[in-house]
Amino acid sequence: MNNITRLVVCLVIALTFTTVQAQDTKIDSTQTSSNQLKINALKELKTNIENEEREFLKSEVAAINKRLDDGKITASEAENLKKEAAKNRALNIENRLAIIDNKIALLERNDDGYDAEDGDGDGFVLRIGGGEEDKESFVYFGEKSNDKPRKYDRRTTTNVVFALGFNNAIIEGQSLDDSPYKIENSDFFELGYAWKTRLFENTNFWRLKYGFSFQWNKFEMKDNNYLVNTDGEIALQEFPSDLNKAKFRTTNLVFPMHIEFGPSKKIEKDDYFRYSTYKKLKVGLGGYAGLNIGSMQKLKYKEDGDRIKNKQRGGFEVSEFVYGLSGYVALGDIALYVKYDLSPIFKDQLIDQNNISVGIRFDMD
Structure with missing residues (x-):
């Protein structure tokens, strides 16, 4: 049936x-x-x-x-x-x-x-x-x-991907130490779903990992500054009063793809076999491409003794199409993860700013 x-x-x-x-x-x-x-x-x-x-x-x-x-x-x-x-x-x-x-x-x-x-x-x-x-x-x-029995061989497996860590920007002509964004308070999150396919029939050393992810890249501005759009030019300016917090966030939907390689253990049973990478070292190299689906600046300050929260959505000339390089080195399900946007954060600017993220990635089966 x-x-x-x-x-x-x-x-x-x-x-x-x-x-x-x-x-x-x-x-x-x-x-x-x-x-x-x-x-x-x-x-x-x-x-x-x-x-x-x-x-x-x-x-x-x-x-x-x-x-x-x-x-x-x-x-x-x-x-x-x-x-x-x-x-x-x-x-x-x-x-x-x-x-x-x-x-x-x-x-x-x-x-x-x-x-x-x-x-x-x-x-x-x-x-x-x-x-x-x-x-x-x-x-x-x-x-x-x-319910159906196990398949004899599964070339493709799936898992949830979750990552978090530090976020900042590489700005043309200056070092990361001179970034206008606070390193300790700027962060990123990523949540997605991935498929992993064994590339060859009789070995699991090479795998293709692909899927989709939502990425949230956040920046907290230094020195009482906030972002201002002046006729399409995005620049940092000093806020007229004391800011308690000034944060800017981009939200992207991307489609990552990585070539993953590393050893695995073959488990053979009477009616099926599997390759396991449990507690095995693995490396993934690749990139991602997708779309920006939102941007927002959040300002917190006091005005006439009142606490104000101001959320400004859109209007920051962010790149609609985003793409970049990413890689990870994992032991089992936990990895050191790096991603770098080749597309600038803000489009058509005199000086490019490119998002960079470093953190921990979890591939949860």
């Missing part, structure tokens, strides 16, 4: 399991009871259990044959593995049908509204992502025992 059919069946069960409150109007005696609808749906599940287990067995046998063709196991070992897989699938069918039969028996001897799922540790599951035991499908809704 395909995912769409399974989803429809499970939704029917879920909907019919909802307790129906009594209505003032009379119900036609010929109308099908809610218990009968549940029973019909469960019988449909029974019909499909055997077919699904046979499909799972075919996948396992194919994986065993591949190992045999690759010379990793002998013909005798392959035959034993196939017998064991067939035995397990037969037991799965027997156990799963017994569960369904018990649910049907409960419904047949009870009135409408009885919940056959009470106390049942199997039930239904909604899973998004690889999930427990590295399941094959990315999205699954259905019986927990019916």
Whole structure:
């Protein structure tokens, strides 16, 4: 049964399991009871259990044959593995049908509204992502025992990327020490989602890592200065009163791509294998390109004894198209991370300012 059919069946069960409150109007005696609808749906599940287990067995046998063709196991070992897989699938069918039969028996001897799922540790599951035991499908809704088995080989994996650290600007003709932005109070954050694909069939040394990220680059101005746009020219000027804080932030949506390389450990099981980079050194070199989706200057100061917070959005001539270089050196899931914008922060200026960030990056599986 395909995912769409399974989803429809499970939704029917879920909907019919909802307790129906009594209505003032009379119900036609010929109308099908809610218990009968549940029973019909469960019988449909029974019909499909055997077919699904046979499909799972075919996948396992194919994986065993591949190992045999690759010379990793002998013909005798392959035959034993196939017998064991067939035995397990037969037991799965027997156990799963017994569960369904018990649910049907409960419904047949009870009135409408009885919940056959009470106390049942199997039930239904909604899973998004690889999930427990590295399941094959990315999205699954259905019986927990019916979830798909592992794929024999996964060339592509996914993870969440989070990074933070110090942020500043490289300004043409001056050193970082002379930056008008406070080094200790200027920071950046990045949050994104990444895919990692093994480039070669029989080695995991080279990987391609790609995805999308939101980047927030922040600058805190020194010496009571703030940014002013004068006919398209962006410059720092002294604020007319004492500033408690002056910060400028750009928000970018970018699409990073890195060539990642480094050793990994191969983990081989009877029906699958994986490459693991857990506690392994890895290096990623590449870049990113994307769009600026916002800019804001935040000023905090006092005026006539009142605390003022002034937020100025847009109007700072920031580059709409952003691109740059980035790289990281990681041990396991934690990396030292550097990124540098080749595109200037402010477009069409006499002196270019280019964003630079240094910090820690977490690749969370």
